[in-house]
Amino acid sequence: MIAKLFLTLAAALLAALLFTPESFTEVFRPLTHNNAPPIYLQTSLLRLTLSHLALVGIAVTASTLVAVAGGVLVTRPAGREFLPLARTITSVGQTFPPVAVLALAVPAMGFGAGPTLVALFLYGLLPVFENTLTALSTLPPSVLEAARGMGLTRRQRLWQVELPLALPVILAGVRLTAVISLATATIGSTVAAKTLGEVIIAGLLSANPAFVVQGGLITGLLAILIYEAFQRLESWSAHRAGLIRPQ
Amino acid sequence: MIRLDHLSKLYSGRAVVEDVSLTVETGQIAALVGTSGSGKTTLLRMINRLVEPTKGRVWIGDTDAAKIEPHLLRRRIGYAIQGHGLFPHRTVGENIAIVPRLLGWREAEISARIDELMQLFDLDPAVYRDRLPHALSGGQQQRVGVARALAARPELLLMDEPFGALDPVIRAKAQDDLRAIQRQLGTTLVIVTHDMEEAIQLGDRIAVMDKGRLLQFAPPSEILTAPATPFVEALVGAAERPFRLLSLSTVDALREPGEAPGTPINPDTSLREALALCLWEGRAALPVSGGGIVTLAALQARAEGASR
Amino acid sequence: MRFALPPLSALSPTGLLFAATGAIGLWLPLVQFKPNRIVAGQGVDLIAALPGPAGWAVALGMAAILALGLAAGRGLGLRLGLAVLGLGLSLFALGLAARGLMPEGNRMARVSPAAGFWLQFLAFALMATDALARLRPGIRTRAAILAGAVAAGTGVLASGWLDRTSVMIEYAARAEMFSRSLWQHLLLAFGSLGLAFIVGLPLGIAIFMARPLRKPVLTLLNMLQTIPSLALFGIMIPIFGWVAAHVPGAADLGVAGIGPFPALMALFLYALLPVVSNTWVGLSSVSPAVRDAALGIGMTPAQVLRQVELPLALPVVLAAVRIVLVQNIGLAVIAGLIGGGGFGSFVFQGLNQTAMDLILLGALPTIFLALVAGIGLDLVIETLSRQKHRSTP
Known part of the structure; x- marks a missing residue:
């Protein structure tokens, strides 16, 4: 109940910040000094948010598709040889700092949205891949045996049994990826990508805390709402997969 | 009819099943019994080609199983396993519909079949059809598992320890139901079990396996009275044997004229139960409903005769 | 041929x-x-x-x-x-x-x-x-x-x-600046870890013992995690600048709105959640039978905590060390953007000058540190949890 109220408030606050930023002028004024502007106006907050979300959305979609395909591949007989390597890469790869991955993408890609997209994509692969692997390798053996015994083909088993049952765990991986990407994308503005990081950096450069708080607040609210949306999706899919007993 | 013709399975040179031949007549139940690692499950799985035989053939009617695409073969053969293997994300009705859908039945036909089977297995379609498996009890799940295996009217049903996950009380009931339904449908049934009791209860013939070899393939009474090898004898359990034999016949067989006090027992009661009742209540004779009695002396004589 | x-x-x-x-x-x-x-x-x-x-x-x-x-x-x-x-x-x-x-x-x-x-x-x-x-x-x-x-x-x-x-x-x-950056980077990562333990361990024990505290504390720490690192680092500057200027004695303790201090505080805040929640999870996973036995032989609750519960919770608490260290070695790069030092200064200088080699000079050692910390701590945790399994069959 309280959680629901809190989420509604978060959504309302986010909408207000994006659609009528001027109405918050007096709220942010105490954070400024020397008559600095309290609200970031160089680019509209809404446009930055949309571009931020687009960047994250594209990267997360791409990494989800590639990582799920990869997870399926290494759990098939044809790709099983890659399993030990894939496991090690995912556990070691996740220790790579996202900022360093972003910085390293710049020499290869130049400045702009490109390196940010590549870094988010690469970094986002790991959680989804790891969860896909876990989910596909821990399915109930009796269900798989029954599916084979009833004459489902490999493809039918994958699409009708394995993926639907693995979905909740895969979604948890996508949630992790989405939340990390949302935060990392702000750093993309240091390499000239259009994201909410632009507002924060403008605040850092002009020593205007109002901008820093604005950028941080919007990104934080987005993260909370996306996290929550994914959790709903997960429990819905777990319920559909018959994995959770209704209380 | 199903015929296994010199079947062998080798894993890296080691024989798990070695040169097994046997025939199960249409409408009969064959029980494969053995300890774990005896090769009984591998033998069963070679019938629907979940395991490919290294040598030998499987004939289903006049068809060589090796000549059919494995997944098409499996759609013709019912398959039920321990722990039922129901798809947790599909409702009871959808689970039963899996093979008919794969075979391209019409929806109306599938729907009618679901209701028919659920009624046969004592599950009210109005209540259970749209439930997910986890909302069912263990016994109900097991029945749905068997119903699903029978959905496409297979000529042959394979079962691998189908009652293994059930508690003993429900198991006996499930066995009785299975036997009745099998008789009614006339399906040929091959069932794997490690429980000799279950094999005797269900099998028209019992195949005893050990270390990949078929030791004996015979009707239960023959397995009990004339075990082919010491291993078979041990599996049957020498001490238990007379009592097991008693469980094969009913009181009707030993009925003699006379009168005895107490509530009459049903003529279908097994001799074993009758003996147990006599010993338990310390009585010399029991009345049988429809007239006559069965005496403790006759029961004991039958048991001793069997042990010789 | x-x-x-x-x-x-x-x-x-x-x-x-x-x-x-x-x-x-x-x-x-x-x-x-x-x-x-x-x-x-x-x-x-x-x-x-x-x-x-x-x-x-x-x-x-x-x-x-x-x-x-x-x-x-x-x-x-x-x-x-x-x-x-x-x-x-x-x-x-x-x-x-x-x-x-x-x-x-x-x-x-x-x-x-x-x-x-x-x-x-x-x-x-x-x-x-x-x-x-x-x-x-x-x-x-x-x-x-x-x-x-x-x-x-x-x-x-x-x-x-x-x-x-x-x-x-x-x-x-830049040999001299490199070794200075290395020390700053390590100070940021390990210093924030140490601070997080000084505050987080007692806090974890507190929410384990006082149930009503649990939800509000964990919710607050979870919300801190949603603030993007760039903003959290940025907002620390005016906050601690104000504290240094207005709270008497604060500046003498090293509190400042410039230099590594704001970065250290931001990393500390990020580190709190893993430390607190793992301490709590580790303590809750100790079997009640063990706890009862310890109380039964006459240990005081404080002795049970020190001699039984905390040692058994150790592998889970150490898992938090791994999470925090790997995460903060990476996040410490952001300090370079707000003048907090560390390898991030090379990265962002390199980005500004489009000098790719300078970016590498900052990014490669960071990745190296994170890798060694991650793999090394995995080994320590594995060793400890094996010992634990051996001693409690």
């Missing part, structure tokens, strides 16, 4: 991946030659980059290793040895190319590793990883391998073989 191609089944699929990666690496330019450190350079491939027949020799050597890796079912030890040899060869080629290509006396020119080098290195690193993953070495062997790899890396850098490559030239020009 006739060669028979081996049947496809005799080829190792992973070997194919490594061979393809390595082959592309051999084909692409090994290094970039730049007249000065800012302008885009010109790619030079392996054959041209090395003097005389050396290029051919190295290329053939690498090709031979990749080809041997193709055969399925070779000994894993042999594969590992070959991969390490390949890694050595690619570093040898890089150093030799830099020595040969750098004009004598020219202090402006740069020879940077290019796509060819990176792909070769990647191919052999993957080959080594694959062999190691299949060998499944025990904890001690893995610890020895980690130590050996760190020693080998340090040895190669100390030997001076790579001194003429661009990254090392950038390093030479």
Whole structure:
């Protein structure tokens, strides 16, 4: 109940910040000094948010598709040889700092949205891949045996049994990826990508805390709402997969 | 009819099943019994080609199983396993519909079949059809598992320890139901079990396996009275044997004229139960409903005769 | 002479991946030659980059290793040895190319590793990883391998073989600042970890003992995690600037709105959640039977906590150390953006000047630190949880 109220408030606050930023002028004024502007106006907050979300959305979609395909591949007989390597890469790869991955993408890609997209994509692969692997390798053996015994083909088993049952765990991986990407994308503005990081950096450069708080607040609210949306999706899919007993 | 013709399975040179031949007549139940690692499950799985035989053939009617695409073969053969293997994300009705859908039945036909089977297995379609498996009890799940295996009217049903996950009380009931339904449908049934009791209860013939070899393939009474090898004898359990034999016949067989006090027992009661009742209540004779009695002396004589 | 191609089944699929990666690496330019450190350079491939027949020799050597890796079912030890040899060869080629290509006396020119080098290195690193993953070495062997790899890396850098490559030239020009940045980076990562433990451990114990505190504390810490790092670092500056200026004595304690202090505080806040929640989870996972037994033999609740519950919760608490350390080594890079020092200063300076070598000088050591911390702590946690399982059957 309280959680629901809190989420509604978060959504309302986010909408207000994006659609009528001027109405918050007096709220942010105490954070400024020397008559600095309290609200970031160089680019509209809404446009930055949309571009931020687009960047994250594209990267997360791409990494989800590639990582799920990869997870399926290494759990098939044809790709099983890659399993030990894939496991090690995912556990070691996740220790790579996202900022360093972003910085390293710049020499290869130049400045702009490109390196940010590549870094988010690469970094986002790991959680989804790891969860896909876990989910596909821990399915109930009796269900798989029954599916084979009833004459489902490999493809039918994958699409009708394995993926639907693995979905909740895969979604948890996508949630992790989405939340990390949302935060990392702000750093993309240091390499000239259009994201909410632009507002924060403008605040850092002009020593205007109002901008820093604005950028941080919007990104934080987005993260909370996306996290929550994914959790709903997960429990819905777990319920559909018959994995959770209704209380 | 199903015929296994010199079947062998080798894993890296080691024989798990070695040169097994046997025939199960249409409408009969064959029980494969053995300890774990005896090769009984591998033998069963070679019938629907979940395991490919290294040598030998499987004939289903006049068809060589090796000549059919494995997944098409499996759609013709019912398959039920321990722990039922129901798809947790599909409702009871959808689970039963899996093979008919794969075979391209019409929806109306599938729907009618679901209701028919659920009624046969004592599950009210109005209540259970749209439930997910986890909302069912263990016994109900097991029945749905068997119903699903029978959905496409297979000529042959394979079962691998189908009652293994059930508690003993429900198991006996499930066995009785299975036997009745099998008789009614006339399906040929091959069932794997490690429980000799279950094999005797269900099998028209019992195949005893050990270390990949078929030791004996015979009707239960023959397995009990004339075990082919010491291993078979041990599996049957020498001490238990007379009592097991008693469980094969009913009181009707030993009925003699006379009168005895107490509530009459049903003529279908097994001799074993009758003996147990006599010993338990310390009585010399029991009345049988429809007239006559069965005496403790006759029961004991039958048991001793069997042990010789 | 006739060669028979081996049947496809005799080829190792992973070997194919490594061979393809390595082959592309051999084909692409090994290094970039730049007249000065800012302008885009010109790619030079392996054959041209090395003097005389050396290029051919190295290329053939690498090709031979990749080809041997193709055969399925070779000994894993042999594969590992070959991969390490390949890694050595690619570093040898890089150093030799830099020595040969750098004009004598020219202090402006740069020879940077290019796509060819990176792909070769990647191919052999993957080959080594694959062999190691299949060998499944025990904890001690893995610890020895980690130590050996760190020693080998340090040895190669100390030997001076790579001194003429661009990254090392950038390093030479900033050797003093590099070691200062290293210490700052370690101070930020470990300092925030230490602070998080001083505050987080008692807090974790508190929410374990006082149930009503749990939800509000964890919710608050969870919300802190949703603030993007850039904003959290940024907002620390005015907050602590104000504190330093207005709270008497604060400035004397080192509180400041500039320098590493705001960054340290931001990292500390991020570190709190893993420490608090793992402490709580670790304590809750101690079996009630053990707790009862301890109380039953007459221990006071404080003794139970110190002598029974905390030791049993140790592996879970250590897992938090790993999470925090790996995460904060990475996040400490952001400190470079707000003047907090650390390797991030190189990264962001490099981004500003579009000096790619400077970016590498900041990013590579950061990745190295995070990797060593992650793998090393994994080993410690595994050792401890095994001991725990052995002692409580």
